[in-house]
Amino acid sequence: MSYISNFAAPFHGQRAAFNSADTQLKFPSLASIQSRPAIRIARPFFQNDTFSISRMAVGRSSRVGRQGRLRMALVNERLGHGRNVSDQSSVLAYELVQGKLVRWSSMVVLDRSIPEPPTAVLLHGILGSRKNWGTFARRLAQEFPTWQFVLVDLRCHGDSASIKKRGPHTVASTALDVLKLIAQLRITPRVLIGHSFGGKVVLSMVEQAAKPLPRPVRVWVLDATPGKVRAGGDGDDHPAQLISSLRKLPMEVSSKRDIVNALVQEGFSKDVAQWVVTNLRPTAAAGTPSSSFSWVFDLEGISQMYQSYEETNLWEVVENLPRGVHVNFLKAERSLHRWALEDLQRIHAAEESAADEGGGVEMHVLEDAGHWVHADNPDGLFRILSFSFKGVKA
Structure with missing residues (x-):
């Protein structure tokens, strides 16, 4: 391949x-x-x-x-x-x-x-x-x-x-x-x-x-x-609520683990939380140590996309x-x-x-x-x- x-x-x-x-x-x-x-x-x-x-x-x-x-x-x-x-x-x-x-x-x-x-x-x-x-x-x-x-x-x-x-x-x-x-x-x-x-x-x-x-x-x-889009009923998959929770978080964070814990406390499953933090990238240049991470997505745009998905x-x-x-x-x-x-x-x-x-x-x-x-x-x-x-x- x-x-x-x-x-x-x-x-x-x-x-x-x-x-x-x-x-x-x-x-x-x-x-x-x-x-x-x-x-x-x-x-x-x-x-x-x-x-x-x-x-x-x-x-x-x-x-x-x-x-x-x-x-x-x-x-x-x-x-x-x-x-x-x-x-x-x-x-x-x-x-x-x-x-x-x-x-x-x-x-x-x-x-x-x-x-x-x-x-x-x-x-x-x-x-x-x-x-x-x-x-x-x-x-x-x-x-x-x-x-x-x-x-x-x-x-x-x-x-x-x-x-x-x-x-x-x-x-x-x-x-x-x-x-x-x-x-x-x-x-x-x-x-x-x-x-x-x-x-x-x-x-x-x-x-x-x-x-x-x-x-x-x-x-x-x-x-x-x-x-019609029907949101999750199992407690783990509520995209609109997940987007809302992410918008409350800072754009730059020091620990992926802290974000996972914060989302779990908000009621999301650990699997969903761990999947979400794959959208975090080190802020330092490649090959150099980094003490912080930033989100790669455009959350405002994603919020609009999800609303369109529902409509x-x-x-x-x-x-x-x-x-x-x-x-x-x-x-x-x-x-x-x-x-x-x-x-x-x-x-x-x-x-x-x-x-x-x-x-x-x-x-x-x-x-x-x-x-x-x-x-x-x-x-x-x-x-x-x-x-x-x-x-x-x-």
Whole structure:
């Protein structure tokens, strides 16, 4: 595997370039992206069983017999032999994790003899960073060596916090950032994976891309619904309260342990507190001792993003899917508070509607997992997501 961490060269509204004319997806101009024309999708066939959440298990769904119809379009591409380069982006900070057979970079894409490998984009949730996906992406790259995986720090988060963004800080503006980044990198993702807040971001990307796609794209929305956000009911996961508590803390602190203890006293679990302090960085230069730490995120911007997450409703996207897009919802078995019966029924109705038109909504359940699906049950999540990467040739 190879890794490229990237940062900063201006985005000039480039269109994505691809290996053959019949498989080109030309991104619209940024103005047209924001105008949101509708999209349609090629739909799979579903089993006509009565919906039962209790019957769905790890790696299973309410649809069967899909191998032939649902597999992403196989593109007759030859694996390129370009260099791995450290390109830079002023859009978002990101890391490129490549399988050992990938020899492609965005710098060689204009050479049509060097085709783009299949690419997946992975997005974190509120108060997270691209590092949340690091271990999981490396595992995917090892199992699927012809694929590459783009891990993104969303605006106001991680290393992207130092890249100043205009408000409003919303789900839609966050999605537009990622669309700009993949256009700048000249890639056409075949898989989009978003956890929690990132799940709504990938749905918003589908909404804003706004045109039929030349080859199918799989979208994974992990433990998030398209509409109403229901905060944690287990005492450990209340993002709005967590953001509020963090805003009371100083920007520079002397001890991570003190912050963990302070958050535990506020009623948050130790696991959540320890995860939050991964957003602290030493204030001293690298290689020198540091007696203090500072937060890397933009908490004011994140507060706006979470409010937008609660208010954004993307059911219309799911119920009127673009051609070329297949949406997969994954519910964590123990994440009961996030999923109301009406959400499950509405997704099931979208499944049936999509099946009638030949395409593209599916529900999965990850057993033995709470909201932190990639930490609670990475093996189960790997098995479920692996279907998206099988049968796609480079």
